[in-house]
Amino acid sequence: MTDIRLGTGVDLGRGVTMPLVGFGTWRLRGQQAYEAIRFALETGYRHIDTATMYRNETEVGRAVHDSGLDRHDVFITTKLPPENAGRERATLDASLRALGTDHVDLWLIHWPPRGSASLRVWEQFVAVRNAGLARAVGVSNYGPAQIDELIRTSGEGPPINQIPWSLPQYDPKLLAAMREREVIVEGYSSLKGTNLRDMTLVQVAEQHSVTPAQVVLRWHLQHGIPVIPKSADPERIAANFALFDFSLSDDEMARLDGLSRR
Numbered sequence: 001m002t003d004i005r006l007g008t009g010v011d012l013g014r015g016v017t018m019p020l021v022g023f024g025t026w027r028l029r030g031q032q033a034y035e036a037i038r039f040a041l042e043t044g045y046r047h048i049d050t051a052t053m054y055r056n057e058t059e060v061g062r063a064v065h066d067s068g069l070d071r072h073d074v075f076i077t078t079k080l081p082p083e084n085a086g087r088e089r090a091t092l093d094a095s096l097r098a099l100g101t102d103h104v105d106l107w108l109i110h111w112p113p114r115g116s117a118s119l120r121v122w123e124q125f126v127a128v129r130n131a132g133l134a135r136a137v138g139v140s141n142y143g144p145a146q147i148d149e150l151i152r153t154s155g156e157g158p159p160i161n162q163i164p165w166s167l168p169q170y171d172p173k174l175l176a177a178m179r180e181r182e183v184i185v186e187g188y189s190s191l192k193g194t195n196l197r198d199m200t201l202v203q204v205a206e207q208h209s210v211t212p213a214q215v216v217l218r219w220h221l222q223h224g225i226p227v228i229p230k231s232a233d234p235e236r237i238a239a240n241f242a243l244f245d246f247s248l249s250d251d252e253m254a255r256l257d258g259l260s261r262r
Helices: 030-043 057-067 088-099 119-130 144-154 172-180 199-208 212-222 234-241 250-257
Strands: 003-005 009-011 047-049 075-080 104-109 134-140 160-164 184-188
Touching: 030 047, 030 057, 030 234, 047 057, 057 075, 057 088, 075 088, 088 104, 088 119, 104 119, 104 160, 119 134, 119 144, 134 144, 144 172, 172 184, 199 212, 199 250, 212 234, 212 250
Parallel strands: 047 075, 075 104, 104 134, 134 160, 160 184
Antiparallel strands: 003 009
16 A cells, blocks of 8 residues: 655555655756766755666665765665566676666556556566565556556556656646555656746745745655756756645645646
8 A cells, every 4th residue: 555645755555655856857867977976965865766778777876975974864766667568687797787786666667568558578577576586666758558457467666656747747637546556656757837927836936935946845845756957057956855844725725726828
């Protein structure tokens, strides 16, 4: 049974807790990636989200190592490219070498391979988890029907599904469908496509003396959706993590919900 509460992180089951706010690394490469991740860890982030296709796992591993933090204090997520279906263990072994660790905290199927739920891939993920190479496993960009197929054919569904989520994409029916299946929605591209100059958003931000981007991220958290904002700018990295000193009222949440284009 998955669970989420502000301040305690996301319970993925089997004793695994994922921080509510992670640091995304898509399109961050080389020294820029390393420096941004180091600053994020210094700021207080304890979840770093990467993927095989991002080609920055080495920088993630080096930044975590150089941070001086204990490996067990940093939650690392990486992902299997769909074209690597059938090479699951080899792909994860390569990720572990690049990250410089003997396990990841969460391994996700980045997209449904060939558009299907792919029971065989999911079975390999569960086997890897059971072997201790990943503390938890899940999926990304899966729809309810694909998750239903995994549950029906394997008897075990993913505890988490990482999908694009933002104010314009707010879909209460999809969120309810995932929760009915006991699947946590983790949002990526949380600020993408959002008009940060929208007057509703600006007014709510002014009311709390925060930025519109911080309001959007806090809105995610109050809907029970973990976020992984990405930036290479130190000021924005710090601001994206400063989400726990204010809260949105029910009226403000409803007004923000109304900005959905769905």
